[in-house]
Amino acid sequence: MFHRRTLAAVALTALVTACATPDQAPMSVADTLSHDPSLSTLNGLVVKAGLSDMLKAQGPYTVFAPTNEAFKAVPAKTMDDLARHPEHLKALLAYHVVPGKVMARDIQLGKAKTANGADVHLARAGDFVTVEDAMVQTADKNASNGVVHTVDRVLMPPKK
Numbered sequence: 001m002f003h004r005r006t007l008a009a010v011a012l013t014a015l016v017t018a019c020a021t022p023d024q025a026p027m028s029v030a031d032t033l034s035h036d037p038s039l040s041t042l043n044g045l046v047v048k049a050g051l052s053d054m055l056k057a058q059g060p061y062t063v064f065a066p067t068n069e070a071f072k073a074v075p076a077k078t079m080d081d082l083a084r085h086p087e088h089l090k091a092l093l094a095y096h097v098v099p100g101k102v103m104a105r106d107i108q109l110g111k112a113k114t115a116n117g118a119d120v121h122l123a124r125a126g127d128f129v130t131v132e133d134a135m136v137q138t139a140d141k142n143a144s145n146g147v148v149h150t151v152d153r154v155l156m157p158p159k160k
Contacts, residue, residue, distance in 0.1 A: 026144040029063055030055035033148065036141075041071040042093075045082075049090045054115075059145030060101035064120075064131045066154040074154050091116050095157035101146050104129050104139035118157050131155065 027035065030052045033043045042065050046052055055061060071079075082089040094116035102112070102122075107129050111119040120131050129136035134153035141148040 026142050028056040029059065029061050029143040029146045029148060032141055032143045033063070033065060036065075036148075036150075038067045038069075038150065039065050041068045042066055045089060046093060049086060049093050051090065051093055055097075055145075057145065060099075061115075061146035062098040062100060062102040063146065063148045064096045064098070064134065064136070064151045064155065065148050066096065066134070067137065067150050067152065070134075070152055070154050091157055092154070095120070095155050103147060104136060104149065114157075116157060120155065 026032075030046065033039050033046060033055070036043075046055065055063070082092060095114050095118060097115040098112045098120070099115060104124065104127075107122045107124040109123045110121070112122055114120055123130045129139060129149070131149075131151060132153075132155050134151040134155060136149045137152055138150040141150070
């Protein structure tokens, strides 16, 4: 009987403590990327390209974030080129960023200007959202300075 009361008291104390702890403020877009294991490849490339500071800044930013699986589908030759040419990597990653906060429900058929200056084509049909030929897998990951949508493909910017 004493064990049950002790356990109940400990459980009640833990519950009260958990309820009294204030919710953490949302993380920045950069921190949201770094805390998602399915975006570790993207996060590493963002750090390498020097875009972390931008994605921690005030924003707001909308990031169409390719998953690790999406990067696996990119040809090795392309990934090697990105590793050798930081300006290509930065242009590619900036093509996944749209200035402003665009929630999935607000996406309409049309174009959006990316952080690298090129346009991406956006579309929504019911709950399905696409950016170029990529499908949004997880929409509306809120961040303190924007939103992240995971996508199933790496977007390739148009050739200049």
